[in-house]
Amino acid sequence: MTSTTTPTPADLRRWRRYLADELAEAGVYRDLARRKEGEEREILLALSDAEGRHAAHWQALLGDRAGRLPRPGFRFRVLALLARRFGSVFVLALAQRAEVRSTYEADVDATAQMAADERIHAEVVRALATRGRNRLAGSFRAAVFGANDGLVSNVALIMGVAAAGTDRGVVLLTGLAGLLAGALSMGAGEFISVRSQRELLAASTPSPDAIEALPDLDVDANELALVYRARGMTPEEAQRHADEVMADIVILGTASRRFHADTDPDVDPHEAVGTAWGAASSSFCFFGMGAVIPVVPYMFGLGGATALVVALVAVGVALMTTGAFVGLISGGPPVRRALRQLAIGYGAAAVTYGLGALFGTTVA
The missing domain is CATH 1.20.1260 (Ferritin)
Structure with missing residues (x-):
């Protein structure tokens, strides 16, 4: 041209x-x-x-x-x-x-x-x-959720305790306790959540016993139509589909492909959910990695306003990194996702800091 x-x-x-x-x-x-x-x-x-x-x-x-x-x-x-x-x-x-x-x-x-x-x-x-x-959805969701929750919950906890005028050693102990308790809680919660979801999916998957029973069905009664009506088809659609399945049995001797025609045989719903142990371990480890960041300044002997500023800066960088990463992998705008994560994390920290300062003043 x-x-x-x-x-x-x-x-x-x-x-x-x-x-x-x-x-x-x-x-x-x-x-x-x-x-x-x-x-x-x-x-x-x-x-x-x-x-x-x-x-x-x-x-x-x-x-x-x-x-x-x-x-x-x-x-x-x-x-x-x-x-x-x-x-x-x-x-x-x-x-x-x-x-x-x-x-x-x-x-x-x-x-x-x-x-x-x-x-x-x-x-x-x-x-x-x-x-x-879909291949990494379960563990990825648990990892991102765990890291973000560890960052936000522990920096908020530390900010609230430090604002009340608590000694550096107590703040450090509180942060470490929050890290361990939160990581265990997140890991256990993810394990139960994913295991329950996989059990629900298994209960909703068509039974192989039903497929094996198809050749012995009464062709005239064809109760298979009830299966498709229960899956949401209209009576006419269900009857037509059941007739096709029964015709396959007569002609080809098999019907498993048509029996599952309302599902995608190439998509494994369990894959998107992930495994219970994988989600639990990802959540536990990434929560701990996120929760340790605001504790690090206190572990190196810093205290007071200096420790809080260092913790906030470090947590802010981590929040923006996780937000940008989620934005990139989901096809969304990374800068907007990063700023959203930062605003949520700092917002939670500001609220607990205000409550801690109020509580400390009241006690004094």
């Missing part, structure tokens, strides 16, 4: 930037594909080919005016670095954000097909990232 009008210097700069970004994005998907196999590898290579077609569009517009291309945008450089080194769900989440932020729809030199491609690419990457998120 060639431009029908003489492009301005601004046009050429924009086209060169698009070309550099598309080439970089195609490289990201190729690097990710090298760490995958099977269907995921094929999908990533197809995305790379699509970005290559977009790059060819800008190359055709530029013709012999391409010259030296600029460096790809910052997010594409970060993606390329992470894809070569990690190739994980973290990278796919970042790639999802990059696709969503495409500006082709507002660019007159980009085709409608290219703009549509980017929208679809965002959904493809979202689906790939979801597979990875």
Whole structure:
């Protein structure tokens, strides 16, 4: 494709930037594909080919005016670095954000097909990232929740006790007790929660005994329709589906695939929940890691306002780090997530500090 009008210097700069970004994005998907196999590898290579077609569009517009291309945008450089080194769900989440932020729809030199491609690419990457998120969802949720709870609860506890004018040794002991008690509580709570959820899922999964009984059902009565009505189908849909299952039994001798037709055979709900021991250990360890941060200044002999300031700064950095990480892996804005975590943590600390100061004044 060639431009029908003489492009301005601004046009050429924009086209060169698009070309550099598309080439970089195609490289990201190729690097990710090298760490995958099977269907995921094929999908990533197809995305790379699509970005290559977009790059060819800008190359055709530029013709012999391409010259030296600029460096790809910052997010594409970060993606390329992470894809070569990690190739994980973290990278796919970042790639999802990059696709969503495409500006082709507002660019007159980009085709409608290219703009549509980017929208679809965002959904493809979202689906790939979801597979990875499901694999780590249980332990990841417990780890993030544990770390954040450890940071917020223990800094709030320490702030409240210190504001009441308590001695440094007592504050340190209180912080260590809060760390141990909170970690044990979080670990036990996660274990019970996940174990109960897995038991509920197991109770809701179609029984293999029911599948084995299908060949012996009365074809005329076909009570199998009641199963599908109980799963939410209308009487007509249930009867039609039951007839199809029974026909499979007669013709093929099997019906397990149609019997589970209202569920996705490739999705394991237990995988998204995680294991009870995995969630418990993640929650226990990460709560402890978070809760120890506000205690560290007191462990090194600091006290008074100095210890509180150091603890608040350290906790603030940790809160923003966890918030940004959650934002990145979930495809959300990392800065906004980081600031949200910081506001919540500091808000809780401010409330307990105020109560502690009030209590200390009252006692005095």
